[in-house]
Amino acid sequence: MDVIITVLLATAAASGLTAVLAALLLLAERVLVNYGPCAIDINSGERGLDVIGGKPLLTTLMEEDIFIPSACGGRGTCAYCKLQILEGGGAVTPTEEPLLTPEEIADNVRISCQVKVRNDLAVLIPEELFLVKQYRGRVERIIDLTYDIKQLRISLIEPDTIEFLPGQYIQLQAPAYKGNPEPVYRAYSMSSPPSDPNAVETIIRLVPGGICTTWVFTKLAEGDEVIFSGPYGDFHLSESDAEMIWIAGGSGMAPFWSMLRYMKEHDIRRKCTYFFGAVHRPDLFLLDELHQLEAELDWFTFIPALSAEGECDDGVCETGLITEVVDRHIGDASHAEAYLCGSPGMIDAAVKVLRAKGVVEERTYYDKFA
Ligand SMILES: Cc1cc2nc3c(=O)[nH]c(=O)nc-3n(C[C@H](O)[C@H](O)[C@H](O)COP(=O)(O)OP(=O)(O)OC[C@H]3O[C@@H](n4cnc5c(N)ncnc54)[C@H](O)[C@@H]3O)c2cc1C
Ligand code: FES
Incomplete structure (x- = not known):
């Protein structure tokens, strides 16, 4: 062969x-x-799988109900699906190389969607991933938050409850449709708080030509059944009581909308300034709700900003790129933690500003929506 x-x-x-x-x-x-039967040893004998070889390790594990984060759906671009393969992984492929540091390569870390199961393997899987489950849910409500952002509420069918930390995400399955030959998974942060355990809400922005968002915007309807897995991710509130700077753009609002309501419900009074950036006025959403919470919570400040000139003259928002607005408002922030969500470009630019303000890397947390 x-x-x-x-x-x-x-x-x-x-x-x-x-x-x-x-x-x-x-x-x-x-x-x-036909690579035939292969044995996968997990966590040095903790668990063993007998599988038929031939598929990527990521897919093989998923078929055994072991869900590894895979934000790009197995395309070898997000690097979320890293796993340590102690034996049998073969040589690192050219697709994997740019996604791994030399230290990771030395530690046998691999991009699991790019490693085909061809023989017996020994892998290490972090314990928390065994808590990730696949869910069946029904779309209860779809709301247009803006012209290109929708909020989805999915009530859970099986299992009927989910436990997660505010800030974590799910992987929603877009089924095959004309133009999309096979089901794909994409990551979406949960915008609902954990106190609402029988449903999940997400805030999804349309990416023109994008497989999953096109499906959400043109095919998905209230009443439809959907499949997703979760919860995933380590973007969540730290346990410290340090002051927080939150920065989001567009649908990057999602995890903060969950975190803020969680903090209110648990009476967590950490000083928090939330910068929310968009381009034009119609791109802003949830303003009334956030201003209402700002009035109720003396530790919370909300600062929406638009980069387009002349659209904030009535004082509803500030004008400027979100990085400029952060720069104007924040002085020495060496004591603070920063949480960022949105496009990679926005996050990279904002991190530079935060570094100049003294926010160190160890206290900077983000999810890049790419
Ligand atoms: C941890 C995590 C959490 C996320 N949470 C959210 C969320 O809460 N809400 C949300 O709307 N999105 C979120 N995303 C992004 C989401 O997972 C998808 O990448 C996005 O919806 C595009 O999927 P798609 O299938 O429609 O496009 P694809 O078919 O994957 O992409 C089509 C094309 O668009 C490009 N592209 C992909 N994403 C973007 C983008 N965001 N902007 C511009 N071009 C893009 C791709 O490079 C490709 O060329 C998150 C991503 C990660 C990694
Ligand atoms: S799933 Fe994205 S790189 Fe493997």
Whole structure:
């Protein structure tokens, strides 16, 4: 079989029909290759799986109800699916290399969606991931928060309750549809608080041409059944009582909307300033609700900002890029913690401003929505 694969690859490169032959190669591999039974040892004998080889480790584990974070849905770009493979992983592939540090490579850390199960493996899986479950739920409500942001409320069917920390995310399955040949999973932060355990809410922004968001915006309807797994992630409130700076853009609002209500419910009075950035006025949402909480909670300040000139002249928001607004409001912040959510560009720019204000890396927490 290895010979067939090599010949196909060489022919593809030579003839310039790489895409076609790559597809043939995949098909050939699926049809012809049977890696047979493989044993996966988990956490040095704690658990063992007998599986049929041939699929990526990430998928193989998922089929055994072991859910590894995989925000990009197995495309080898997010690096969320890292696992230590102690034996049998073979050589690190070129797709994995840029996603791993030299120390991780030395420690046998691998990108589990890029490692095919071909033989027996020994892997280490963090204990908290065994708490992640797959859920079946029903879309109870879809609300337009803006022209390109929707809030989804999913009531849980099976299991019918979920436990999570505010700030954590789920992975929602977009089923196959015309233009999307197979189901994919995408990460969405839960915007509802943990005190609402029979449902999850998410705030989803449309990415034009995006597989999952196109499905959410054009196909998903109230009453539909959906599948998701969770909870995932270590973006949540620390246990300290340090002052907090929150910075979000667009649907990056989601985890903060959960955290804020959690803090109110648990009477956690950490001083907190929340900067929320958008471009134009129609991009702002939940303003009334957040201002209402600002009036109720003396430890909480909400500062919405728009980067477009002349749209905040009535004093409802501030004008400027969110980084400029943060720069204007925050002095020495070496005692503070920072929490950021939104696009990678916004987060990278905001982190630079925060460093200049003295917020150290160990007290900077973020989820990049990419
Ligand atoms: C931990 C985590 C939590 C997240 N939470 C949320 C959330 O609460 N709400 C939310 O709306 N999104 C969230 N995201 C982003 C979300 O997981 C998807 O990446 C996003 O919805 C796009 O999915 P898609 O299938 O529609 O697009 P894809 O089919 O994956 O992408 C289509 C194209 O758009 C590009 N693209 C992908 N994402 C973006 C983006 N955000 N902006 C611009 N271009 C993009 C891709 O590079 C690709 O070229 C989160 C991501 C992570 C990692
Ligand atoms: S799932 Fe994103 S890199 Fe593996």
